[in-house]
Amino acid sequence: MSKSEKAFSMVVTFCIMFVFWVLLSAWVSSHEAPGHFNLLHVCEGIIAALIVTVISHELLIPAKGEKVLLKTLRLIPYLGWELWQIALATFDVAYRVIHPKMPIDPRIIEFETTLRSDFALTTLANSITLTPGTITILVEPEKGKFVVHAIAEKPADALLVDKTMQNKVAHVYMEE
Amino acid sequence: MHSIDIISTVLLVGGAFFMLTGALGLLRLPDFYTRLHATGKCDTLGEVLIIVGCMVYQGWSFITIKLFFLMLFIFIANPVATHAIMKAAYVTGVKPWKKGDERM
Amino acid sequence: MIETFLVIGMIIVFTMLLCLYRAALGPGVYNRIAASSVIGTKAVVLLVAIGYIFERPMFVDIALLYAMLNFIGTLLMAKYLVRGEVCTA
Numbered sequence: 358m359s360k361s362e363k364a365f366s367m368v369v370t371f372c373i374m375f376v377f378w379v380l381l382s383a384w385v386s387s388h389e390a391p392g393h394f395n396l397l398h399v400c401e402g403i404i405a406a407l408i409v410t411v412i413s414h415e416l417l418i419p420a421k422g423e424k425v426l427l428k429t430l431r432l433i434p435y436l437g438w439e440l441w442q443i444a445l446a447t448f449d450v451a452y453r454v455i456h457p458k459m460p461i462d463p464r465i466i467e468f469e470t471t472l473r474s475d476f477a478l479t480t481l482a483n484s485i486t487l488t489p490g491t492i493t494i495l496v497e498p499e500k501g502k503f504v505v506h507a508i509a510e511k512p513a514d515a516l517l518v519d520k521t522m523q524n525k526v527a528h529v530y531m532e533e
Numbered sequence: 534m535h536s537i538d539i540i541s542t543v544l545l546v547g548g549a550f551f552m553l554t555g556a557l558g559l560l561r562l563p564d565f566y567t568r569l570h571a572t573g574k575c576d577t578l579g580e581v582l583i584i585v586g587c588m589v590y591q592g593w594s595f596i597t598i599k600l601f602f603l604m605l606f607i608f609i610a611n612p613v614a615t616h617a618i619m620k621a622a623y624v625t626g627v628k629p630w631k632k633g634d635e636r637m
Numbered sequence: 638m639i640e641t642f643l644v645i646g647m648i649i650v651f652t653m654l655l656c657l658y659r660a661a662l663g664p665g666v667y668n669r670i671a672a673s674s675v676i677g678t679k680a681v682v683l684l685v686a687i688g689y690i691f692e693r694p695m696f697v698d699i700a701l702l703y704a705m706l707n708f709i710g711t712l713l714m715a716k717y718l719v720r721g722e723v724c725t726a
Contacts, residue, residue: 381698443574450574454562463564483609492619493619545642576675610705625719
């Protein structure tokens, strides 16, 4: 990593860690003086944030990444769609568990995608785990192959045949 | 009763119902992989609903921010733990259940 | 409002007892690990509810810590069962 990228990532990580510390502990919540900083905790916060930044500043802002801001902006409507899918997923599983005949028909399916980068594969695996009826088992990063356990035929078809989720993730990360 | 109390009670009861469904799924379903389906999804959403109910009850204070961080962490960590243990079972060779076998 | 939190706490303890059945019985080691992880996750929510019953808001910090410990514990068990050792010395 070049010097300017390193300094940028260190500054951003330090700011985020310090804000996190302040939100969790330095704001003394006493009843007579709401919202006053305690100097001891602020100094401890600076030291703790410095230690964390020096050790692991490369994890938050990766070394090579182009158009990070555009990808982050496209992520937010995707998260909204995902929250709706999570609500559907829970109702689906609750229906299958409470129904007296228990309509399940589990199977294991495999498919390949065109995504290759770390963030995109992680987002897709997390989304598959949170949508109705499927859980990721194995991911192979070189070929983009997913092994998925599905609980019935309809969710398995939604992944294999329709490919809605793969297209959405490819759109967010610009088809890596 | 204020309206905030009613909204928060509805959210809390909904969350408790989903946690009951998750535990019931652990008992009723016939195979290890299907049991993880029930707990990995129902548990996570039930917890998120209960914590959102507590946040609505609290109003705007610093405890709300801590509860929000807790909710974010559980939201991201629970599916990852489910996936990790399912991968361990698959690689070691636990057999999945097909329709028509007996319970295991 | 404290009665509502008390009832919610009792429901969560009841669901923990249901999971204990699977933790004691489940054939093989994987069912038991899954049940322990679920009990740990429910304990986090129980801590938040107890914090509201006793009207002391500091239980949320303890809940945050225990959520992280439970997550790391489950990942560690999965890694041990795959490899046979935790860290390569």
